[in-house]
Amino acid sequence: MRLSVFHPVSSLIYFAAVLIATMFCFSPAIQICSVVGALLELFMLESKREFFRNLRFTVVVWLAVAVTNPLFSHKGVTPLFFINGRAFTLEALLYGVMLGGSLSAVIMWFKVFSKVFDRERLLYIFGRKTPKLALIITMTRGFVPKLKAQYRRICDGRKCSGTYMSESRIERLKASCGIFTALCSSTLESAVQTGMSMKARGFGTGKRSFAHSFKFRFGDGVFLFVCILLFSAAMIYSGTGKLRADFYPRIAVSSEPLPMLCFAVLCAIPFILEVKESLKWKFCLAKI
Amino acid sequence: MKKDIIVPAAVVFALVILIKSVDIQSVEEYYGVHCDDVENADKTVFLTVDCSDILDNADSLDENLGDERFVPSDGFIIPKTEYVLLEGDSVFSILERAARSDKIPLDYQGADGNTFGTVYVKGINNIYEFSCGPASGWIYTVNGESPDSGCSQYVPSDGDEIEFIYVCDYNAGEKGEDK
Numbered sequence: 001m002r003l004s005v006f007h008p009v010s011s012l013i014y015f016a017a018v019l020i021a022t023m024f025c026f027s028p029a030i031q032i033c034s035v036v037g038a039l040l041e042l043f044m045l046e047s048k049r050e051f052f053r054n055l056r057f058t059v060v061v062w063l064a065v066a067v068t069n070p071l072f073s074h075k076g077v078t079p080l081f082f083i084n085g086r087a088f089t090l091e092a093l094l095y096g097v098m099l100g101g102s103l104s105a106v107i108m109w110f111k112v113f114s115k116v117f118d119r120e121r122l123l124y125i126f127g128r129k130t131p132k133l134a135l136i137i138t139m140t141r142g143f144v145p146k147l148k149a150q151y152r153r154i155c156d157g158r159k160c161s162g163t164y165m166s167e168s169r170i171e172r173l174k175a176s177c178g179i180f181t182a183l184c185s186s187t188l189e190s191a192v193q194t195g196m197s198m199k200a201r202g203f204g205t206g207k208r209s210f211a212h213s214f215k216f217r218f219g220d221g222v223f224l225f226v227c228i229l230l231f232s233a234a235m236i237y238s239g240t241g242k243l244r245a246d247f248y249p250r251i252a253v254s255s256e257p258l259p260m261l262c263f264a265v266l267c268a269i270p271f272i273l274e275v276k277e278s279l280k281w282k283f284c285l286a287k288i
Numbered sequence: 289m290k291k292d293i294i295v296p297a298a299v300v301f302a303l304v305i306l307i308k309s310v311d312i313q314s315v316e317e318y319y320g321v322h323c324d325d326v327e328n329a330d331k332t333v334f335l336t337v338d339c340s341d342i343l344d345n346a347d348s349l350d351e352n353l354g355d356e357r358f359v360p361s362d363g364f365i366i367p368k369t370e371y372v373l374l375e376g377d378s379v380f381s382i383l384e385r386a387a388r389s390d391k392i393p394l395d396y397q398g399a400d401g402n403t404f405g406t407v408y409v410k411g412i413n414n415i416y417e418f419s420c421g422p423a424s425g426w427i428y429t430v431n432g433e434s435p436d437s438g439c440s441q442y443v444p445s446d447g448d449e450i451e452f453i454y455v456c457d458y459n460a461g462e463k464g465e466d467k
Contacts, residue, residue, distance in 0.1 A: 074393075074395045074411075075395065075411065075414060075416065076414075077357075077393070077414060079315050079318075079393070080315070081312055081313065081314050081315060081318075082312070082313040082314075082315070082317075082318040083310060083311070083312055084310065084311050085311075085313075085318075085384075086395070087393060087395070168292055169292050169295060170292060170294070170295070246352050248352065248414075249352060249353065249358065249414035250352065252352065
């Protein structure tokens with residue numbers, strides 16, 4: 001079993017647990033576990049090219065946050081240098097590194113979420129109670145790829161007609177402004193069309209019925225139980241101050257190995273499952 | 289295309305302005321300020337930086353600051369010391385000079401950062417506003433009285449006694465504003 005095979009409720013609770021811990025436990029141990037877990041899982045899920053491109057973006061965000069924080073916060077006992085008479089301190093820099101780490105971990109976990117949690121699952125979770133929310137979420141998620149494809153199409157069309165040929169940067173900028181205008185109008189038009197088409201098919205007039213093939217199996221229960229156990233262990237420890245981290249004015253980090261281990265295992269579950277599955281596949285292939 | 293020069297030129301221009309406006313000093317350079325000798329000066333002032341109010345309200349102090357290094361046991365970060373009063377000095381510039389020569393960290397909001405048009409002292413020696421209760425912060429007095437203007441606007445005269453005092457609740461004492 002891998003993460004995308006579990007019942008939507010189990011995997012949703014898993015993601016909620018990891019994200020809540022990453023966002024609200026301000027401790028280097030938790031952040032490191034979360035970043036590493038997300039990286040490993042993304043490495044398994046994405047193609048190499050996609051992975052490294054996303055990684056580059058994440059690192060840029062991380063560095064930007066890390067460097068920006070000390071420009072605004074001057075607390076801390078170890079000044080590295082002074083900018084316009086204000087201290088650029090080591091503590092503020094490390095706080096920024098930590099904040100950036102937390103941010104990029106959340107971004108990466110959402111990327112994993114969007115890979116694992118497809119449209120079917122979203123509709124299953126939200127469809128019954130709030131069909132409108134489910135519709136908005138699925139449409140929004142489909143929007144950007146659609147927009148990109150449409151952009152490509154307009155671009156290619158323009159290239160064929162010879163209006164996008166100039167080498168000059170300014171000319172090309174002008175040309176892409178034109179493409180953007182065309183893109184906007186076609187998007188608006190398609191939005192109107194979608195609305196009209198949905199109305200014509202009677203959306204919202206009656207009760208909706210659902211067809212899905214999700215069944216809550218024994219494995220889902222075990223997975224859910226393990227998740228909740230590990231998450232609550234990590235949260236209880238962090239609530240009692242065993243994972244405390246203070247940066248100002250001096251760095252004081254307490255990281256007990258046990259809660260750290262709990263959270264590390266929680267973050268590594270998808271990767272472990274993924275590795276197990278691919279090993280099984282290789283083993284089966286070898287037997288043929 | 290000639291037009292293409294515009295973009296790199298704008299980038300270079302922005303970079304030059306950025307570099308011109310940023311002044312980076314090393315730690316030694318920043319703290320390498322020395323106060324002039326008071327013996328030969330014709331005008332002097334007395335400066336005290338006092339955080340003894342924290343000692344009476346130790347339970348509400350941020351626990352990371354519970355150290356001799358941040359809150360001295362006698363409550364004085366700078367005991368009453370005589371400093372030279374130069375032409376064009378404000379209360380704040382005397383504090384800044386003293387802090388730099390004594391290697392005391394000082395954090396403040398610049399005069400352009402608020403509507404009062406004056407510097408606001410946020411933290412001295414890593415003791416910040418709100419470090420000891422929600423109404424705590426730095427105030428200043430001159431000869432025991434709170435002036436009506438901010439610390440970078442007030443021009444002290446010869447022999448004035450300037451005190452920067454950390455108050456844990458500025459509503460309690462009638463010491464006035466902290467700007």
